[in-house]
Amino acid sequence: MKILLTNDDGIRAPGLWAAAGALRQVGEVFVVAPEQEQSGVGASLTLHSAVRIAAAPVDPGLSGDPGRIEDGDASHPVVAYSVGGTPGDSCVLGLESVVGAVDLVVSGINSGSNLGWDVVVSGTVGAAIQGYVRGYPTIAISVGAVHNPQFEGAGRLLRLLAQRLSQAPASPGFFLNINVPSIPVERISGVEVTRLGRRSYAESVREEGSGTDKRYRISRNRPVPGEPQPGTDVWALKRDLISITPLEIVLGHQEKTLEVEGLVSGIFAQLLDHPC
Numbered sequence: 657m658k659i660l661l662t663n664d665d666g667i668r669a670p671g672l673w674a675a676a677g678a679l680r681q682v683g684e685v686f687v688v689a690p691e692q693e694q695s696g697v698g699a700s701l702t703l704h705s706a707v708r709i710a711a712a713p714v715d716p717g718l719s720g721d722p723g724r725i726e727d728g729d730a731s732h733p734v735v736a737y738s739v740g741g742t743p744g745d746s747c748v749l750g751l752e753s754v755v756g757a758v759d760l761v762v763s764g765i766n767s768g769s770n771l772g773w774d775v776v777v778s779g780t781v782g783a784a785i786q787g788y789v790r791g792y793p794t795i796a797i798s799v800g801a802v803h804n805p806q807f808e809g810a811g812r813l814l815r816l817l818a819q820r821l822s823q824a825p826a827s828p829g830f831f832l833n834i835n836v837p838s839i840p841v842e843r844i845s846g847v848e849v850t851r852l853g854r855r856s857y858a859e860s861v862r863e864e865g866s867g868t869d870k871r872y873r874i875s876r877n878r879p880v881p882g883e884p885q886p887g888t889d890v891w892a893l894k895r896d897l898i899s900i901t902p903l904e905i906v907l908g909h910q911e912k913t914l915e916v917e918g919l920v921s922g923i924f925a926q927l928l929d930h931p932c
C-alpha cells in the first residue's frame with residue numbers, strides 16, 4: 657500500500673510522525689507537509705508564486721510506534737518532503753509531482769479537534785480535500801487537544817483502518833473526518849459514526865494597539881452555548897467517543913431554489929430597463 661501523509665501543523669509536528677509511525681506498519685509512507693505550521697488556512701492554494709519543495713529528514717523517533725504490529729518487523733520505508741506552501745499545496749504537489757498516485761491519503765494527526773462547520777476553516781481537512789477531489793480514499797484525523805495532545809489512540813486507529821482498507825478497498829468518494837479524544841486509550845468510550853455538527857467554537861475579537869497601529873486579533877476560543885445534537889461529531893467527542901464522519905463536498909442548497917426563484921422573478925427585465 658502506498659500512502660500520502662500530509663498535515664497542517666507542519667513537517668516537525670509530533671502528530672504527523674505519530675501517523676507516519678502507525679501507517680508504515682501497513683504500507684510505504686510519503687510525507688509531504690508544510691515547512692511551517694498552517695492551522696486554519698482551510699483549502700487555500702498558492703496560485704500566485706512558485707512553491708519550494710525539498711527532501712526533509714524523517715523523524716528519528718519513529719521507533720516505538722503507536723500500534724506496532726506484534727508479528728514482527730512489518731515496517732515499510734518512510735520518505736519526507738517539506739513544502740514552502742499551504743497544506744493544500746502539499747497534497748497537490750505530493751499527488752501530482754513528487755509521489756504520484758497512491759492508495760490512501762491521510763492528513764494529520766492534527767493537534768486540536770476539527771468538528772462541525774469548522775471543517776471549512778481546517779487546514780487538516782483543507783489538505784485532505786485535494787485527495788478526495790482526485791478520487792483517492794482520504795482520511796483527515798485530529799485529536800481533541802492542542803496542549804499536550806495524546807496521539808496513541810489516533811495512531812492505533814489509523815493503522816487499523818489502513819489495514820482494513822488495504823484488504824477491502826473503499827468505494828469511490830471515500831472521505832472521513834476523524835476526531836479522537838486526547839485521553840489514554842483505555843479511557844476512550846467507543847467509536848461512533850457521526851454527522852457534522854454545526855459550530856463547535858465561536859470567534860472572539862480583541863483590539864490591540866491604538867491609532868494607526870490598531871489591530872484586531874481573532875481567536876477561536878469561545879464555546880458555543882447549548883447542547884450539541886446527538887449523533888454529531890461535536891456530541892461524540894464530548895462523550896469521549898471517537899467520532900468518524902463520512903464527508904462529501906456539498907454546499908449547494910436545493911431547498912432554497914423556490915425561494916430564490918421568487919426573489920429573482922422578473923429581475924432580468926428590470927436589469928435591462930435600468931442602465932447604470
Ligand code: MN
Nearest residue numbers: 664665695766
Ligand atoms: Mn493544525
